[in-house]
Amino acid sequence: MTPKERAEKSASAMWADDNASKWAGMEITKVDEGRAVLELTVAPHHCNGHGICHGGVTFMLADSAFAFACNSRNQATVAQHNIISYLAPGREGDRLRAEATELSLQGRSGIYDIRVTNQDGTVIAEFRGFSRAIRGQLFEEEGETR
Template sequence: MTPKERAEKSAAAMWADDNASQWAGFEITSVDEGTATLEMSVEKHHCNGHGICHGGVTFMLADSAFAFACNSRNQATVAQHNIVSYLAPGRLGDRLRAEATELSLTGRSGIYDVKVTNQSGTVIAEFRGMSRAIKGQLFEE
């Protein structure tokens, strides 16, 4: 099995039980070893009292991309620590894209950066996630 095939099979296994990402309207558009891209369209129910995409929704999109990237090797992995910086608002009708990239993987610990942009390429948020591998796999190999 190639690394990309493993990443795609891992993503499919995770997605099958990822009710939160499905409920939020996220879509996996790309996955490979140590990387993942998810997208969503900002709808009315994603917007806060200021009429912009709720920061928690933006965070959730970035966190989900991070999760698919750090689980791409079929090793069960969870978030240990995350930080986010909001740089611009997402707006109703925007198409947001979260691209997660692995920066480091040493033993059971990983570091990932996620950039959230809109359809014009404007950076909405920068997210850094630290992961920790735990026992188990997403599928039998």
């Protein structure tokens, strides 16, 4: 199995039970080893009292992209901690794109940067996620034990 095939199969296994990301309206548009892109169109129910995309929605989109990137090797992995900086507001009708990129993977710990942009390329937020591998896999691979 190639790394891309493993990442796609890992994403499919996770997506099957990821009710939160589906509920929010996210879509996986790309996945590869250590990388993932998720997108979301900002709907009225995503907006806060200022009429802009709620920061929690932006965080959730970035966090989901982070999750698919750090689980792309079929090793169960969770967030250890995350930070986000909001740089511009998302607005109703915007198509937000969260692109996660692995910066470092050493043993059980990983560091990922996730950039959230809108359809015009405006940077909405920068997110850094720190991951920790735990026991288990997303799917059983033939001839391998982890």
